[in-house]
Amino acid sequence: MTPRDAHNVSRHQISEGALQVLNGLHRAGFQAYLVGGSVRDLLLGREPKDFDVATDAHPEQVRKLFRRNARLIGRRFILVHVQFGHEIIEVATFRGSAGDQENETSGRSETGRILADNVYGSLEEDARRRDFTANALYYNIADRSILDFSTGMEDLRSGRLRIIGDPEQRYSEDPVRMLRAVRFAAKLGFTLDAAAQAPIAACRERLREVPSARLFEETLKLFLNGNAQTSFEHLRQHGLFAVLFPQVDALLDHAEYAAARALLQSALEGTDARVRDGKSVTPAFLFAALLWPALKQHSQRLEQQGKPATVALQQAASDVLQDCTGRVSVPRRFALTMREIWELQARFLRRGGRRPHALFAHPRFRAAFDFLSLRSQSGEIPATLVEWWERFQAADHDGRRTLIEQARLEETGQEPALGPLPTTSRLRPRRRRRPNRPGQGSVASHPDGTDDGHDGEQADSD
Structure with missing residues (x-):
C-alpha cells in the first residue's frame, strides 16, 4: 500500500x-x-x-x-x-x-x-x-x-x-491482450517486457477467434489514439498486422508498392497530428489509406483480365472490404465513405466541361481531395494535378473556366501544364448559391456541407 x-x-x-x-x-x-x-x-x-x-x-x-x-x-x-x-x-x-x-x-x-x-x-x-x-x-x-x-x-x-x-495463458484467455500490449507500449512509451513479447509469435493466430467487430474497435484504439505510427510499427514487428490485414502486409515491403506504403505513413502522421491538435478523426479516411495497397493490386489484376478501369476498381473495393469481414470488419457506415473516396479518385483526372463542377459539388469531395493530396505526397500521382484542383477551389467562375481550358490544352499537348494562375482580382471566398428555380440548371459552384476527410468518431479507451 x-x-x-x-x-x-x-x-x-x-x-x-x-x-x-x-x-x-x-x-x-x-x-x-x-x-x-x-x-x-x-x-x-x-x-x-x-x-x-x-x-x-x-x-x-x-x-x-x-x-x-x-x-x-x-x-x-x-x-x-x-x-x-x-x-x-x-x-x-x-x-x-x-x-x-x-x-x-x-x-x-x-x-x-x-x-x-x-x-x-x-x-x-x-x-x-x-x-x-x-x-x-x-x-x-x-x-x-x-x-x-x-x-x-x-x-x-x-x-x-x-x-x-503467465503471458501465454493470458493471451490464450483473451488474444486481444496482444493488441492492448502494443497499444499501451506505444501510448505510454513503455518497453514491452521480454516475457510478454516471447509468446506473441505462437499466440497471434488466435486473434482469428476474436469476433471481427471487436477487432475493428481494438484497431481504432490503436490508430486513433495519437500514436498511430508507433502502433503500426509495433504491430508489424510482432507479426500482428499480418494477422489483421494479411492482404496489405504482404505488399508493404515490395518495391513496386513503395508509394502505397508512403501514402499509409502520411495518413498515420496526419492522423496523429490531428489528434494532438484536438481535431476530429474518422475511421473511414484512415482505413481507405490502410487498404489502398490491396485495392490497387486487386484492381490492376482485374484490369489485366480485361475489365474496364472503373468496373475493376468497384469490384476490387467490394472484394477487399469483403475480405476484411472475416478479420477486421469495417462497419457499413464507414465502408460506404471509403468506397466513395476510392471511386472519386478517377474523376479528378477528368477536368473537361462541367465535370470539375460536378465533382466539386459531391458531398465527399473534400475527403477525396485530401486522399488525392496523400497520393501526390507519396509520389503516386503528379503534384501538378493537386495544384490544379487547389486553384480550381480558390477561383471564381471565370477563373475556373480558364483553368478548365488550360487543362484541355494540356491534354491535347497544345500548352504547358497549368499556365498562369488567374489574377487575384478574380478570386473571392466561396459562398453558397441559392437553390435554382424550376427550369434552371442544377450544377452548383461548390459543395454544400462537405466534410474535411476526418470528421467522425474517435475511439480510445483503457
Whole structure:
C-alpha cells in the first residue's frame, strides 16, 4: 500500500462524477476503488480520458443505489454505467476466477479463450485478473491510498509493460491482450517486457477467434489514439498486422508498392497530428489509406483480365472490404465513405466541361481531395494535378473556366501544364448559391456541407 503522502494523486484531479460514484458506494458500506488507466495516468502526470470504478457491490446493487443514473450493459462482462451529464462512469464488480466450474456463467473455448466471465470475487482476485501491472493499481476513496498487488508502481517508474501471470495463458484467455500490449507500449512509451513479447509469435493466430467487430474497435484504439505510427510499427514487428490485414502486409515491403506504403505513413502522421491538435478523426479516411495497397493490386489484376478501369476498381473495393469481414470488419457506415473516396479518385483526372463542377459539388469531395493530396505526397500521382484542383477551389467562375481550358490544352499537348494562375482580382471566398428555380440548371459552384476527410468518431479507451 502507498499512503496518500507518498503519491501524487489528488481528489481534485478526479472528475465530479467519479467522486460521486466512489463516495456513494463508500457511504452505502461497499468497497470502492478508482482503478485501471485513470490511476496509471494520474500517477504518470497525464490527464485521464475516463474513470473506472471497481467495487464489491454486485451490478444490481449498484443500479439500485444510483437508480435513474445507472443502467446494466454487457453480456460477457456485466457492468454498470452511471451517467452524470455527459460523463459516464463504468462500475465493475470485483472479478473472480473464470475457471470456477461450479459457476454456470463461466466457460472457455477449446484454446482457453474466456467465453463468459461473470464470476465475482475479492479485491485480490480482481487484481490478479487484470492484464498489466500498470493497470492493476487501485485508489482507495476511504483513505486515499493506492493499493498495488503486483509490481505496478515499480513498473511505472521503470517504464516497463509487464503482464500479470503467465503471458501465454493470458493471451490464450483473451488474444486481444496482444493488441492492448502494443497499444499501451506505444501510448505510454513503455518497453514491452521480454516475457510478454516471447509468446506473441505462437499466440497471434488466435486473434482469428476474436469476433471481427471487436477487432475493428481494438484497431481504432490503436490508430486513433495519437500514436498511430508507433502502433503500426509495433504491430508489424510482432507479426500482428499480418494477422489483421494479411492482404496489405504482404505488399508493404515490395518495391513496386513503395508509394502505397508512403501514402499509409502520411495518413498515420496526419492522423496523429490531428489528434494532438484536438481535431476530429474518422475511421473511414484512415482505413481507405490502410487498404489502398490491396485495392490497387486487386484492381490492376482485374484490369489485366480485361475489365474496364472503373468496373475493376468497384469490384476490387467490394472484394477487399469483403475480405476484411472475416478479420477486421469495417462497419457499413464507414465502408460506404471509403468506397466513395476510392471511386472519386478517377474523376479528378477528368477536368473537361462541367465535370470539375460536378465533382466539386459531391458531398465527399473534400475527403477525396485530401486522399488525392496523400497520393501526390507519396509520389503516386503528379503534384501538378493537386495544384490544379487547389486553384480550381480558390477561383471564381471565370477563373475556373480558364483553368478548365488550360487543362484541355494540356491534354491535347497544345500548352504547358497549368499556365498562369488567374489574377487575384478574380478570386473571392466561396459562398453558397441559392437553390435554382424550376427550369434552371442544377450544377452548383461548390459543395454544400462537405466534410474535411476526418470528421467522425474517435475511439480510445483503457
